[in-house]
Amino acid sequence: MKIAILAGTRPEVVKMAPVRAALAATPGLEPVWISTEQQGALNAQALETFGITPDIRLDPPSPERTLGGRFAQIMDRLDDVLGRLAPQLVLVQGDTSTTAAGAMAGFARRIPIGHVEAGLRTFDLDQPFPEEGWRCVVGQLADLHFAPTEAAVRNLLRGGVSQHRIHMTGNTGIDAVRLSGARVSPVPLTDGRRLVLVTVHRRENWGPELEQVLAALILLRDRVSDIEIVFAAHANPALRGRVDAALKDKDRIRIVEPLDYLGFLSHLKSATLVLSDSGGVQEEGPVLGVPVLVLRETTERAEAVEAGVARLIGTRTEDVVEAATQLLTDEPERMQMVRAVSPFGDGFAAGRIADVISGWSPAKPLGGEQIRAAV
The missing domain is CATH 3.40.50.2000 (Glycogen Phosphorylase B;)
Incomplete structure (x- = not known):
C-alpha cells in the first residue's frame, strides 16, 4: 500500500516523522514523503533533525501571495503530484494550509484521506484562524480519523463522523519527544x-x-x-x-x-x-x-x-x-503543575496508526468497538 505523507511545516515534520518510521517498519506499507515547503527554512530544519529526505519536494508557495493564494498554489501542486503518484491513502496532520489543501486535493482525486491529530476543536473559527477552519474541513473529508484523546473522539462524534472511522491513538508529538529524549540536554x-x-x-x-x-x-x-x-x-x-x-x-x-x-x-x-x-x-x-x-x-x-x-x-x-x-x-x-505527565498519550501513537492502516481497506472499517469503549 503506497501512502502519501504530506508535510510542509515544522510541526507537521515533527509529528509525522514517527508515523513515517512506523509505516516503513510495517510489511506491506510504503510511505512516500511529499514536502510542500510551506514553511521553508523551518521545514528544512526539522527534516534535517529527523534525517528525512523528501521523496517529492514541491515548489514553495509564493510569500507575496495572500493566505488563500498560497493555499491555492499548494492544492494545485498537490493535485498534480497525487495524480501522478496514485497512492492508496493520503495522510495529513493537524491544521495547516498543507493539511487542508492536501485533504481537498486527495478528495478531488477520490483518494482516501487519513487525518493524524484529528478532532481538535475550539468551536470558534476566529481562534485560531485559519487553523480551526482547516481542521473542520478535513474532518468532513477524512476516511480515517486518528484522534489523540477521548475529548477529540467526542468532538468528531459530535460533528457527525461515524465511530467506525475514528481511532484513538494518542498524539504523535509525544512520540517525537520520547524518541528525541537521549538527544536533548538542558x-x-x-x-x-x-x-x-x-x-x-x-x-x-x-x-x-x-x-x-x-x-x-x-x-x-x-x-x-x-x-x-x-x-x-x-x-x-x-x-x-x-x-x-x-x-x-x-x-x-x-x-x-x-x-x-x-x-x-x-x-x-x-x-x-x-x-x-x-x-x-x-x-x-x-x-x-x-x-x-x-x-x-x-x-x-x-x-x-x-x-x-x-x-x-x-x-x-x-x-x-x-x-x-x-x-x-x-x-x-x-x-502543583509540575507532574511530568501527558494527557495526550504515552508516546506510542505512531505504531497504533501503522497498525490501523495495515489492517484497513475502504470496504473494511475498523475501530467501532474501541470508540464505544472510550466514550
Whole structure:
C-alpha cells in the first residue's frame, strides 16, 4: 500500500516523522514523503533533525501571495503530484494550509484521506484562524480519523463522523519527544537564574495582543529578580521587528533565533515556566514537567488545562504578569503543575496508526468497538 505523507511545516515534520518510521517498519506499507515547503527554512530544519529526505519536494508557495493564494498554489501542486503518484491513502496532520489543501486535493482525486491529530476543536473559527477552519474541513473529508484523546473522539462524534472511522491513538508529538529524549540536554542557565521561555506566533496574536505580551514580559522581569526571559523568535519578519523594538538589549531578556526542534526541547527542559500560544508547547511542556501559561483566550487542547499542567491566561498585560508572578514566587503553587505527565498519550501513537492502516481497506472499517469503549 503506497501512502502519501504530506508535510510542509515544522510541526507537521515533527509529528509525522514517527508515523513515517512506523509505516516503513510495517510489511506491506510504503510511505512516500511529499514536502510542500510551506514553511521553508523551518521545514528544512526539522527534516534535517529527523534525517528525512523528501521523496517529492514541491515548489514553495509564493510569500507575496495572500493566505488563500498560497493555499491555492499548494492544492494545485498537490493535485498534480497525487495524480501522478496514485497512492492508496493520503495522510495529513493537524491544521495547516498543507493539511487542508492536501485533504481537498486527495478528495478531488477520490483518494482516501487519513487525518493524524484529528478532532481538535475550539468551536470558534476566529481562534485560531485559519487553523480551526482547516481542521473542520478535513474532518468532513477524512476516511480515517486518528484522534489523540477521548475529548477529540467526542468532538468528531459530535460533528457527525461515524465511530467506525475514528481511532484513538494518542498524539504523535509525544512520540517525537520520547524518541528525541537521549538527544536533548538542558541548556546552561545564565548566572544561575531561572529560565522563563516565551513563544508568540499565532495569527490572532499579531495585533495589539503582541504588544500587551511584550509589555508584560518587561514588567515580569522587573518584578521577579532571579529570572532570565528567553524569547524564541518566530521567522516572520514583521513579528521579529516588533519583538526586537520592544525587547532587544533589555537586561535579563534574551531574544534567540528560531530554534530547531531539539534546541527548543533543550530550552523547554531547562525552563521553570513557559508562556506560549503554541499548540505543540501545550503538549510538550507537560511531558517535560514544565508548567504552561497559554497566551490565548481559548484552546483546542483543553486536556492540559483540565489536568492542571497548563493554564489559559489570554494576552492582557496585567493577566500575564499576575499569572506568571504567582508561579514564579510561590513554589508550592508551581509544583502543583509540575507532574511530568501527558494527557495526550504515552508516546506510542505512531505504531497504533501503522497498525490501523495495515489492517484497513475502504470496504473494511475498523475501530467501532474501541470508540464505544472510550466514550
